[in-house]
Amino acid sequence: MKKYKESINTILDRLQLSVKKNNLKNSKQREIILKVIYENGGHLSPEEIFTLARKVCKSSSISSVYRILSFLEKEGFVNSIEVDKSGKKYEIASGLHHDHIICVECGRIEEFCNEEIEKLQIEVTNDHEAKLVGHDMLLYVVCKSCLKNQK
Known part of the structure; x- marks a missing residue:
C-alpha cells in the first residue's frame, strides 16, 4: 500500500x-x-x-x-x-510532491520524484523572472511490460 x-x-x-x-x-x-x-x-x-x-x-x-x-x-x-x-x-492529496508516468497502452500510473527535474523547473522560472507556485508533470510512455508484449 x-x-x-x-x-x-x-x-x-x-x-x-x-x-x-x-x-x-x-x-x-x-x-x-x-x-x-x-x-x-x-x-x-x-x-x-x-x-x-x-x-x-x-x-x-x-x-x-x-x-x-x-x-x-x-x-x-x-x-x-x-x-x-x-x-x-x-x-x-498527501502533501508530498510527486509527478506521474502514465503508460499509453495499459493505463498504468507510477509516481516519481526527481530532485534534478525539480531544480531545473526552478531554474527555468528564475530565468523567466517568475516564481514557481506549483506544477504537474505527466510523462506519457509505453511501459516495460507493454514494450515486451509488442515484441
Missing part, C-alpha cells in the same frame, strides 16, 4: 472540520470515498471509486460520488489528474 504523510484517521478528522465549516450534514459516503482512495493507493476513476464504495454502502450512486469528489478536491483532500480522454483519476 502507498505511504501517506497522514493517517486515514487524521484525514477523517480534518474532513469533519471541513464539513462543519461548510455547514454540511455528516455523510458516511464522504468518509467511505476517502477510505476507498486511501486504501487503494489512488489513481482511481470515479467509476472505480463508485464500484468499491458500493461494496460498503449500497445506497451510493455515481452522481453522489462525482459530487463528493468535487467537494473533496475543492477542500484539498484529493487531487485529480487527467491522464487521457477517459477522464480524471483521483488520489489522496
